[in-house]
Amino acid sequence: MSLIPDVPPRPSNRAAPAPDFAWPAGKRCAVFNSFDVDSESAWIAHDVTNVDRLVTMSFGGYEARVGVPKILEYLRSIELKSTFFIPGWVVEAHPKMCEAIVKDGHEVGHHGYLHKRPDPGDFEQDVEEVDRALEALKRVLGVKPVGYRAPSGENYDGLLKHLRDRGILYSSSWRDDIRPYRHRLRDGSDGPIELPVNMSFDDWLYGLSNRYSPRPMFPKEHVLSIWNGELDQTREWGGLVTMVLHPQVTGRPMRLGIFRDFIARARGFGDVWLPTGEAIARHFMAAEKLETYKPAN
Numbered sequence: 001m002s003l004i005p006d007v008p009p010r011p012s013n014r015a016a017p018a019p020d021f022a023w024p025a026g027k028r029c030a031v032f033n034s035f036d037v038d039s040e041s042a043w044i045a046h047d048v049t050n051v052d053r054l055v056t057m058s059f060g061g062y063e064a065r066v067g068v069p070k071i072l073e074y075l076r077s078i079e080l081k082s083t084f085f086i087p088g089w090v091v092e093a094h095p096k097m098c099e100a101i102v103k104d105g106h107e108v109g110h111h112g113y114l115h116k117r118p119d120p121g122d123f124e125q126d127v128e129e130v131d132r133a134l135e136a137l138k139r140v141l142g143v144k145p146v147g148y149r150a151p152s153g154e155n156y157d158g159l160l161k162h163l164r165d166r167g168i169l170y171s172s173s174w175r176d177d178i179r180p181y182r183h184r185l186r187d188g189s190d191g192p193i194e195l196p197v198n199m200s201f202d203d204w205l206y207g208l209s210n211r212y213s214p215r216p217m218f219p220k221e222h223v224l225s226i227w228n229g230e231l232d233q234t235r236e237w238g239g240l241v242t243m244v245l246h247p248q249v250t251g252r253p254m255r256l257g258i259f260r261d262f263i264a265r266a267r268g269f270g271d272v273w274l275p276t277g278e279a280i281a282r283h284f285m286a287a288e289k290l291e292t293y294k295p296a297n
């Protein structure tokens, strides 16, 4: 009897390769600037007893008090629409903050209820996270989201199917491509579209790592060096840059400047598309329907 676990040797992702389609209006690449508005939920998900640790909670509380208003003010000033993935608990805890996001015309995406990290062993709980958040977004904001980003970046076949059946058109969590593609579920049916994430654009790695890690924060020059370099090469490849920004990080005074400088440079090229996630997903779906559109296999 073998001591090696019986894991069939095949790719974990059954999706076809990313199809080759043009970005709209002659654009060369796309930058999907998106925010995960975790507020206190990220810290509660880390340890539920944190709820009474008020200084730990205050990292997340920064978002409603300062981070989100400052980001909204900046986005208004440059007339840029963005996507905000918000957990249902945050929508209920900070309705005014979330209403301001909707009022400014930004897209609101699904980000779980209490930011629980999905796990294949927890299907029933994960379904409750999805459905309770859908109810909260509808009741408080009047929003029915079409995008989903997995809290703490995990997902699996059964949950992806449930999300699709609840009307989720796109996911933005996988790390395995630089172009959008369509998921294929294990029953052979089509899943949501994937807008894959570039982990180099997760601001948490650079700007908020020291509460549970001894690593120092990264200065502006280091972050811009990574972000600009990634964009330059992605632009040559005709790909998608998906940013994963958190208002408790990028809403900090100096860090908003990093985002501002990156966006200004990206816009300066004149051929970089800066849409919401929904706009990318709908462009992908339109491309799928064109007669000239040929899936990669």
Ligand SMILES: [Zn+2]
Pocket: 036, 037, 038, 042, 111, 115, 151, 152
């Ligand atoms: Zn999150």
